[in-house]
Amino acid sequence: MSSDYIPAALTILVGVGFALLLTAAAKYLGPHRPNKAKDYPYECGSEVIGSPRTRFEIKFYQVAILFLVFDIEVAFLYPWALKFRDLSCEGPLDAGVCSAGISFFGIGEILVFMAILIVALAYVWRKRAVGWE
Amino acid sequence: MAQIILDTLIGHFKSGEIIDTGSQHGNEWARVRRDAWLAVATFLRDDPTTAMNMMSDLTAVDRFGHEPRFDVVMHLYSIDKKHRVRLYGGVSEEDPTIESVVSLWPAVNWFEREAFDLYGVRFKGHPDLRRILMYPEFVGHPLRKDYPKEKRQPLIRRQMGKAD
Amino acid sequence: MGLEVHTSMLESAVNWARKFSLFNYPFVTACCGMEFMSTAAPKYDIARFGAEFPRFSPRQSDLLIIVGTITERQGPALRRIYEQMCEPKWVIAFGVCASTGGFYQNYSTMPGADQVVPVDVYIPGCPPRPEQVLDGLILLMDRIQKGEGHSQVTIRAESAAKKGYELPLAQIRPLAARTEHK
Numbered sequence: 048m049s050s051d052y053i054p055a056a057l058t059i060l061v062g063v064g065f066a067l068l069l070t071a072a073a074k075y076l077g078p079h080r081p082n083k084a085k086d087y088p089y090e091c092g093s094e095v096i097g098s099p100r101t102r103f104e105i106k107f108y109q110v111a112i113l114f115l116v117f118d119i120e121v122a123f124l125y126p127w128a129l130k131f132r133d134l135s136c137e138g139p140l141d142a143g144v145c146s147a148g149i150s151f152f153g154i155g156e157i158l159v160f161m162a163i164l165i166v167a168l169a170y171v172w173r174k175r176a177v178g179w180e
Numbered sequence: 181m182a183q184i185i186l187d188t189l190i191g192h193f194k195s196g197e198i199i200d201t202g203s204q205h206g207n208e209w210a211r212v213r214r215d216a217w218l219a220v221a222t223f224l225r226d227d228p229t230t231a232m233n234m235m236s237d238l239t240a241v242d243r244f245g246h247e248p249r250f251d252v253v254m255h256l257y258s259i260d261k262k263h264r265v266r267l268y269g270g271v272s273e274e275d276p277t278i279e280s281v282v283s284l285w286p287a288v289n290w291f292e293r294e295a296f297d298l299y300g301v302r303f304k305g306h307p308d309l310r311r312i313l314m315y316p317e318f319v320g321h322p323l324r325k326d327y328p329k330e331k332r333q334p335l336i337r338r339q340m341g342k343a344d
Numbered sequence: 345m346g347l348e349v350h351t352s353m354l355e356s357a358v359n360w361a362r363k364f365s366l367f368n369y370p371f372v373t374a375c376c377g378m379e380f381m382s383t384a385a386p387k388y389d390i391a392r393f394g395a396e397f398p399r400f401s402p403r404q405s406d407l408l409i410i411v412g413t414i415t416e417r418q419g420p421a422l423r424r425i426y427e428q429m430c431e432p433k434w435v436i437a438f439g440v441c442a443s444t445g446g447f448y449q450n451y452s453t454m455p456g457a458d459q460v461v462p463v464d465v466y467i468p469g470c471p472p473r474p475e476q477v478l479d480g481l482i483l484l485m486d487r488i489q490k491g492e493g494h495s496q497v498t499i500r501a502e503s504a505a506k507k508g509y510e511l512p513l514a515q516i517r518p519l520a521a522r523t524e525h526k
Binding site: 313314315322327329330331332333334335336337338 | 462
């Protein structure tokens with residue numbers, strides 16, 4: 048149990064609490080003047096035509112999921128990049144600059160990681176899911 | 181400039197469908213008998229000499245005091261031959277109907293709705309003849325010359341003085 | 345005779361905040377929209393007065409600016425949009441067509457938007473210059489501060505009625521924006 052998480056918990060508490068406080072204030076302190084038009088959906092003043100529950104095209108979902116996967120991949124590259132220097136440094140650390148060394152293990156491991164995802168990308172590309180149509 | 185259209189028309193229609201033709205300021209026009217409206221329009225579209233493949237405008241004119249009262253005016257244009265012609269179709273007040281040319285040029289759909297809405301000219305064979313500019317509760321045809329110029333038919337008014 | 349406009353300190357503060365943070369709904373129909381855009385553009389900058397945020401939804405706005413000609417057919421739509429806004433709300437009639445019908449006097453033009461919604465400030469002009477528009481906006485802001493907008497008066501009348509006493513709805517005469525620039 049580390050006390051590093053207490054600030055994070057506090058932030059979450061304050062954030063959620065503030066939102067709830069404002070919602071409660073609006074509900075109990077704010078005016079309440081309902082009328083028929085306020086409950087009616089907004090369609091630039093005219094009568095509602097058609098239903099809002101239409102089917103959306105699958106391509107939106109596709110783009111979102113693919114983005115998510117490859118974005119997480121990039122997110123994993125960042126800590127690797129930060130640790131690569133420590134992994135590969137053999138020579139003396141001269142004012143924070145490493146003068147020698149390159150870790151093949153580090154490169155190899157990240158290439159394996161990326162290769163798996165590149166195979167996935169190639170599959171998605173061939174299946175024409177990266178395009179818009 | 182487009183005299184060839186008028187010559188073709190006069191040459192083809194021999195039983196009085198073309199009542200009159202003329203040219204005014206470089207614009208050729210032909211007055212067509214009402215029951216030959218669709219036939220003349222079809223001929224103008226399909227004949228290779230005239231080839232009027234674009235319906236440029238359709239409107240109506242209220243010639244209050246003349247017989248027939250309404251004139252349906254249609255402008256046709258040929259994109260290939262680059263000539264245009266104006267057709268007049270006289271429509272009387274007692275029977276304000278004329279054939280619709282929607283089957284020839286689909287774009288004329290809203291023009292005919294406008295002529296119906298503002299003048300009351302009905303188009304036989306139009307798939308959806310209803311008001312387009314005025315609201316459905318409106319009574320009368322506003323661009324007729326006997327519609328009072330400043331008569332309003334308000335749809336909604338608020339109660340002045342009371343809390344809004 | 346007239347409405348006793350006693351704004352308390354709190355109400356003054358709240359009105360001050362309201363007048364400098366107007367979220368407008370530009371109900372633009374015609375040519376006056378060009379001048380509205382000019383007023384919102386950097387040269388005449390309506391953002392100086394805090395009113396730069398056009399919210400294209402009545403639920404998120406408190407100032408309805410009726411820009412351009414209103415036809416009879418649009419009447420119910422405009423009325424519904426006005427009703428969908430939350431109180432307190434204000435209305436500016438921008439241009440002569442929205443104020444009185446403009447140069448139109450025919451079968452389809454409504455003679456002024458105030459036939460369907462209560463207007464607080466009328467800005468004449470065809471179209472009005474941006475300086476006139478800002479003048480009208482400043483006029484509206486003064487009225488908001490004093491609590492004289494139609495909606496604010498109605499709210500006060502309703503709360504008075506709920507408490508049991510009658511508050512006469514004063515004939516608040518809308519002030520036209522000055523046309524000459526001093």
